[in-house]
Each structure stands twice: as structure tokens, then as C-alpha cells.
Amino acid sequence: xxxxxxxxxxxxxxxxxxxxxxxxxxxxxxxxxxxxxxxxxxxxxxxxxxxxxxxxxxxxxxxxxxxxxxxxxxxxxxxxxxxxxxxxxxxxxxxxxxxxxxxxxxxxxxxxxxxxxxxxxxxxxxxxxxxxxxxxxxxxxxxxxxxxxxxxxxxxxxxxxxxxxxxxxxxxxxxxxxxxxxxxxxxxxxxxxxxxxxxxxxxxxxxxxxxxxxxxxxxxxxxxxxxxxxxxxxxxxxxxxxxxxxxxxxxxxxxxxxxxxxxxxxxxxxxxxxxxxxxxxxxxxx
Amino acid sequence: xxxxxxxxxxxxxxxxxxxxxxxxxxxxxxxxxxxxxxxxxxxxxxxxxxxxxxxxxxxxxxxxxxxxxxxxxxxxxxxxxxxxxxxxxxxxxxxxxxxxxxxxxxxxxxxxxxxxxxxxxxxxxxxxxxxxxxxxxxxxxxxxxxxxxxxxxxxxxxxxxxxxxxxxxxxxxxxxxxxxxxxxxxxxxxxxxxxxxxxxxxxxxxxxxxxxxxxxxxxxxxxxxxxxxxxxxxxxxxxxxxxxxxxxxxxxxxxxxxxxxxxxxxxxxxxxxxxxxxxxxxxxxxxxxxxxxxxxxxxxxxxxxxxxxxxxxxxxxxxxxxxxxxxxxxxxxx
Numbered sequence: 067x068x069x070x071x072x073x074x075x076x077x078x079x080x081x082x083x084x085x086x087x088x089x090x091x092x093x094x095x096x097x098x099x100x101x102x103x104x105x106x107x108x109x110x111x112x113x114x115x116x117x118x119x120x121x122x123x124x125x126x127x128x129x130x131x132x133x134x135x136x137x138x139x140x141x142x143x144x145x146x147x148x149x150x151x152x153x154x155x156x157x158x159x160x161x162x163x164x165x166x167x168x169x170x171x172x173x174x175x176x177x178x179x180x181x182x183x184x185x186x187x188x189x190x191x192x193x194x195x196x197x198x199x200x201x202x203x204x205x206x207x208x209x210x211x212x213x214x215x216x217x218x219x220x221x222x223x224x225x226x227x228x229x230x231x232x233x234x235x236x237x238x239x240x241x242x243x244x245x246x247x248x249x250x251x252x253x254x255x256x257x258x259x260x261x262x263x264x265x266x267x268x269x270x271x272x273x274x275x276x277x278x279x280x281x282x283x284x285x286x287x288x289x290x291x292x293x294x295x296x297x298x299x300x301x302x303x304x305x306x307x308x309x310x311x312x313x314x315x316x317x318x319x320x321x322x323x324x325x326x327x328x329x330x331x332x333x334x335x336x337x338x339x340x341x342x343x344x345x346x347x348x349x350x351x352x
Numbered sequence: 353x354x355x356x357x358x359x360x361x362x363x364x365x366x367x368x369x370x371x372x373x374x375x376x377x378x379x380x381x382x383x384x385x386x387x388x389x390x391x392x393x394x395x396x397x398x399x400x401x402x403x404x405x406x407x408x409x410x411x412x413x414x415x416x417x418x419x420x421x422x423x424x425x426x427x428x429x430x431x432x433x434x435x436x437x438x439x440x441x442x443x444x445x446x447x448x449x450x451x452x453x454x455x456x457x458x459x460x461x462x463x464x465x466x467x468x469x470x471x472x473x474x475x476x477x478x479x480x481x482x483x484x485x486x487x488x489x490x491x492x493x494x495x496x497x498x499x500x501x502x503x504x505x506x507x508x509x510x511x512x513x514x515x516x517x518x519x520x521x522x523x524x525x526x527x528x529x530x531x532x533x534x535x536x537x538x539x540x541x542x543x544x545x546x547x548x549x550x551x552x553x554x555x556x557x558x559x560x561x562x563x564x565x566x567x568x569x570x571x572x573x574x575x576x577x578x579x580x581x582x583x584x585x586x587x588x589x590x591x592x593x594x595x596x597x598x599x600x601x602x603x604x605x606x607x608x609x610x611x612x613x614x615x616x617x618x619x620x621x622x623x624x625x626x627x628x629x630x631x632x633x634x635x636x637x638x639x640x641x642x643x644x645x646x647x648x649x650x651x652x653x654x655x656x657x658x659x660x661x662x663x664x665x666x667x668x669x670x671x672x673x674x675x676x677x678x679x680x681x682x683x684x685x686x
Contacts, residue, residue, distance in 0.1 A: 128685055131686070132685060193565050195563050195564050195565050299508070299685060300684070302684070302685045307685075314510070314677070315674065316412060316413060316416055318413075
């Protein structure tokens, strides 16, 4: 019977789906799962079996400071990115599609440009003898160069710039789904534009902000290149510390433990996101 | 599991491993490796018929991964001497076969059972003449913010040099530097910490000084030499210049050990060392090399500034490397 036949089709198809996914799954198993397990083992076996690496990481002020720095930078970057991205996303959501796709293209293009190149460009702009400071001094606005690099300011500027697309894209999706009539209704009921934003638009766009915000936050946690080049040693983040442990101190046990903690935090945040936003929105909503 | 990870890592790294008539030389890139290629690899290839593949930059983590994973892709590696002493102790290096590598003329300061000298250099005080008023005359001036305001640049990694500079500036006599008084050194460094810009590669140190981004700093003499050659407006003080060395090592398990030994013989020969010194501004580790060099090059090398010169104590550093590094990075992160 036809009903039965239709019913059976997805069951028949399923094995094919798995077969097609095999190469990717094998890649992930070989080059992600296996190394991660090895990493975990290393963190509890080197130099001797036990949890001493974790005790050191949680017990010493230096590492606590690095953890704090990492979360501070990620939080600041996420907040600034959200504030800067929102107007852009709103503009994209209400723009005529033809124009919107051009702006979209520009944003995507910036994502495809080499990260290192873009970070070096910021170095040239931000340093004491850089374009920004030179210009400001030439027109007499400042007499001493502003400290824009080798500190939190430099890291924030460079990272917000890189993270913007990751906030804008999910946000546009959410904002597009909001019925513009709700805003008009708010206006008709006497709400000021700010009230309409605060009480209608902002709450409705929260899932997009949460999705983008978490993506930016998680990416920021593990960032290496930009903080290293634009930050100072007192803004050291976890990724740079791990590199130092692995490359120059050759303390792989400690490095592995730090990397594993970073992974755990990331996964915990992802789980939180799934609960808050829902898996469907996360994977299909963007 | 540990073996699996290192195995995978090593297998990936070994993708660059050399064939039998080839070997891989790894160094720090930039002008230094170019000079090594020209002065050592080229004549070696011509004489032996063994092709020398260049790789880099040197990465101690990679070196360790290769040796532990049993898949060594590098045959000769240029490393810092304190690392070499430590790595030999950890069993990461092959002993040098001095039947193949003639030892007689090698500077004994830079020769060990597991390493031969690559070149040696001095840390000198260099400055951008446009960015500094007056002339700094010694390390103490780097700590004098009233007389010499502005950013100063130091080597970022935990390595022989900066600690010693701080102690000298604080009045410790040169012959009383070791064992290093870390508390005193960090206290002295605290006084200028906010004005320090760290450099982590030779090229960056040049860029910082040449642009005036940092007014002055602690630089490798070869990098200052290159700046001067390029016509940059820089000054240098050799007072209490500090020597340290790079050495050449063969990672344990190198597949082209025989070729690697022969390469070391060529690289440390008087002629190759002279060529390299002329190209790089770094000093030869072969005592017979000076006779092969033009007089004006000899004059520009650390050898010409032995008065007051300080030999950084590589054995002390090898012994205390981890302990100092821990404090160093903790202090930096503060």
C-alpha cells in the first residue's frame, strides 16, 4: 500500500545517510576524539600519575590570573561585539534584499581575509608611531601617543573586528523573523522608539544575541593570534599560556590539563546554550 | 594513548622527512637562516651530493614530539645553548661523533658531547637616534626613566640576558651575577615594567627600534648590524655586552645521522664559519675562522669587544631553566 511504502522510505534511506557521513566521522574520530582522549590522559599521567597538574592550575595565582584574563577579554569582546553588531544586523534585516546582499558580501569577505594579515594591519594602525596616533598628534588633538596596543584596548579592538560577522549573521536571522508589525503596533500604542526597542525588539531578538554571543564568547576563549600580537604580557590568555607550556617549557602535562579545562568550559557553555536557546534554533536558526 | 598522540603528531611532521640522499636543516628563519643556507648548506651540497632541505622555525615542542614519537624529520637543528644542555640531559639528542666533526679548532665554550657551536652573539644596547636624546652609555640607562623616557624593548622569552641586565643595572658586579638573585632582578624590572615592549623575534626587535616604536632596547648584535647595513639611524653600546650561543644538535633517532654529522663538520669548519660571520654579523665558533675574514668584519664582531664582555652562564641556566621560566612568566603575566 502506498501509505506503507511512504512510511518505509526513510527507514530504507537511513543506512545510506550514515555511509555518506563516514568519511567526515572518521576524520573527526581520528583527528579530534583520539587526540582529545590522549590529551586528557597526558594531563593526568605526566610527569607522574595523578591530578597534580590540575591542582597546580587551580592553586597558583599566576594561572588564576590567566583564567581571569581569558574570561575578562571574552566577556568584554562579546559585549562590545553585540553592541556594535546590533545596528548592522537590524539594518541588514530591514534593507531591500538586493542592497542587503551586497553588505552581506562585504561582511563575509572580511571573514575570508587572512586573520594574521588583518591583525598585523591593526598593529600598524594602533602602535605608538602608527597611523592613528600620528594623525591625532598631527592635528593637535593629543600631544602624547595614546596607549592603544599591548593592552586590553588593543585586544578588544582587534577581536571585536574579527568577531563581528559571527554576531551579525545569527542576529540577522532572528531579526528577520520578527514581524515588523509588532513595532508598528507598539508605536501606535504610544511607545517611544526607545521603548519599542527596549520592550519589543530587544526581547524578541534575545535568541539571536544569545546564539551569536555564545559563539563569540567561546571563540574568544581560545583565541591566540590576536591577543598575542595586540595584547601585552599582562593580558595573557589561556591559549597563549598553553602554547608557552607546550613549546617553551615542554611541560606537556600542565599544557594538556589547561587545554582540557578550556575544552570543558567550552562544552559546558555549549550545553548551556542548548538549554537556553534550544538545539533547533542553534543549528537551524542561523 | 600518549604514544598514539605523539605517533600521529610525529607522522604528520615526518611528512617532510628526507630521502636517503637528503637531510633536513632547521633553524630560526629570516636573515640568519638565509646566511646559514648560503654559507653552510650550499658548499655542503656541492661537496657531498647530499641535498639539504630547509625547515623552520625551530620549535622545541615539535623536537620533543618527534623524538618521543620515534619519527624524526629534522636531522640538524639550530637551538639555544641552554636548551641543548637540558635536552641532552633529557635524552633528546644524539651524541656528536667527533671522529667526523673535527674538534681541534672549535671554541670549547660552545662545544659539548651533544652539541657543537652554530654561532655566538652578544646582547647589546641599541637605540634609535631620532627617538633618544643623548646617548645611553650602559644597561643602567635602560632603567632611568627620567633621563631616558620612552618605551624600551627586551627579549620576551625566559632566556639568559634580561635578568642579568637588571642585576647589572642594580649594581651587582659582573663577576657576582651567579647564582642569579631573582628577587632583586624582578624588583628592578618592576621599576620599568610599564614601559617595556617585548620582542619575540629578531625581526620584531629590528622593526621596533627602526620605527622608533621603542626608543631603545636589548638586541642581538647581528640584528643591529643588519639595521646599520640597511642605513637605519641606530646607535649601539657594547659596554658589558653579553655573549650567548646557538648550537647545532642532532635529534635522537635522526634517520640521516651520518649525513648530519658530515653537515656539522662543514658548518663548523673555519671557512663556512667565516662566510657565515661575514653575512650575519654573528661571531664564528671556530677559532681559526678569523684568519679567513676581512679585517673590517672581524672588527664588528663580539670578539672585538671582549673588554668588559660577560659570558652568560649556560650551565647555570640549563640547570635552573624551568625554575626561572616559571617565575619569569608569572611575573610577566602580573
